[in-house]
Amino acid sequence: MYKPIKRHKALQPVSREHHFGLLLSWKIRQGFKLNIEVKRIKAYTDWFWTHHLVPHFNFEEQYMFPILRNNHNLIKRAIKEHNRLQRLFTAIDKIERNLWLIEEELVAHIRFEERILFKEIQGNATKQQLEIIEQEHEKVITEEWQDQFWLKNLKHLNQ
Numbered sequence: 001m002y003k004p005i006k007r008h009k010a011l012q013p014v015s016r017e018h019h020f021g022l023l024l025s026w027k028i029r030q031g032f033k034l035n036i037e038v039k040r041i042k043a044y045t046d047w048f049w050t051h052h053l054v055p056h057f058n059f060e061e062q063y064m065f066p067i068l069r070n071n072h073n074l075i076k077r078a079i080k081e082h083n084r085l086q087r088l089f090t091a092i093d094k095i096e097r098n099l100w101l102i103e104e105e106l107v108a109h110i111r112f113e114e115r116i117l118f119k120e121i122q123g124n125a126t127k128q129q130l131e132i133i134e135q136e137h138e139k140v141i142t143e144e145w146q147d148q149f150w151l152k153n154l155k156h157l158n159q
């Protein structure tokens with residue numbers, strides 16, 4: 001019988017951040033659907049990049065990817081995708097096009113990590129490595145954003 005590998009509890013907080021990444025893509029789609037000004041969507045993605053994704057990517061690169069070593073094919077792919085997303089988030093031209101690319105590529109990156117990479121990392125990590133992941137992750141802080149343009153009913157409050 002097929003039994004999915006349960007996410008180790010040390011990796012659950014990082015997986016939870018993936019949920020917020022998927023939500024970001026949904027918020028971008030929602031923003032375009034509701035005809036929100038691109039600069040409002042961009043202000044949010046800029047903030048989300050700095051406060052959520054940069055710490056998240058750094059955490060993965062520092063504590064998780066070395067478990068498989070940096071020349072592992074899956075790690076090479078993950079780092080390449082981090083770099084690509086960094087370029088999309090920080091680009092100063094073609095903003096609308098880049099937001100659509102972020103929407104698509106962030107989801108793909110998260111699915112890859114959840115379905116393939118994290119399983120591989122979890123299967124290769126020592127007990128000590130998992131403990132370090134768990135301890136270090138507690139230091140990552142998150143904040144909230146005011147302009148919730150993705151909530152249709154609150155749209156008037158933001159104008």
Ligand SMILES: [Fe+2]
Nearest residue numbers: 057060078113
């Ligand atoms: Fe990642």
Ligand SMILES: [Fe+2]
Nearest residue numbers: 018056060113
């Ligand atoms: Fe991730």
